[in-house]
Amino acid sequence: MGLVVVLSGGQLSPTLIAREECEHYAEEVQKLAYKLLELISLSLDLPANRLSGFFKDQTSFIRLNHYPPCPVPHLALGVGRHKDAGALTILAQDDVGGLEVKRKTDGEWIRVKPTHDAYIINVGDIIQVWSNDRYESVEHRAAVNCKKDRISIPFFFNPAHYTNVKPLEELTDDQNLAKYKPYNWGRFFATRKRSNFQKLNVENIQISHFRLLEKSV
Ligand SMILES: O=C(O)CCC(=O)C(=O)O
Numbered sequence: 001m002g003l004v005v006v007l008s009g010g011q012l013s014p015t016l017i018a019r020e021e022c023e024h025y026a027e028e029v030q031k032l033a034y035k036l037l038e039l040i041s042l043s044l045d046l047p048a049n050r051l052s053g054f055f056k057d058q059t060s061f062i063r064l065n066h067y068p069p070c071p072v073p074h075l076a077l078g079v080g081r082h083k084d085a086g087a088l089t090i091l092a093q094d095d096v097g098g099l100e101v102k103r104k105t106d107g108e109w110i111r112v113k114p115t116h117d118a119y120i121i122n123v124g125d126i127i128q129v130w131s132n133d134r135y136e137s138v139e140h141r142a143a144v145n146c147k148k149d150r151i152s153i154p155f156f157f158n159p160a161h162y163t164n165v166k167p168l169e170e171l172t173d174d175q176n177l178a179k180y181k182p183y184n185w186g187r188f189f190a191t192r193k194r195s196n197f198q199k200l201n202v203e204n205i206q207i208s209h210f211r212l213l214e215k216s217v
């Protein structure tokens, strides 16, 4: 399957990026994404293949992020705070570090220490909605480094654009009411993309806009 590769940041040149290597990487990382999807399904007491059908015409893509160094990192925008809108993100990064996740208990930003040869897996908004909040997508951001360039390569595993995203019927009943009303993934994503990096600003689309029930803490 053809995957879109998006380049973002300072001096990355498409000519420097080997096409075959990107395609090979996309194929392999996609296999990992399907495996993770199976494990998530099983963890929700669902058949392993319960979610894979949503990805038949998937809208997944890879982004190559380049963060040039900045002498005043706190004044620079890396990637602003946001939650990944899709199903899962598989993030490869170099050893510079910069990714921060927001701790829910006190709102502190916690730096994620890069681990050699390991991926960071982010649960996205769609898994949160499908699981009716049993999984939760994490708020995160990426800071720039004052001395070093940084590269990160997220693979965004997203379902078909026509997917109607809603809590799975198996996980809802009279005792566990659906916490979200259905929304169309293609429209959600297009709206999100238009707002670029202002990802958590009020005018931007969020799954909380589709929430039916108050969130229990
Ligand atoms: O560069 C990173 O560590 C995170 C990037 C990110 O969150 C994103 O591209 O959605």
Ligand SMILES: [Fe+2]
Pocket: 082, 083, 084, 089, 140
């Ligand atoms: Fe992200």
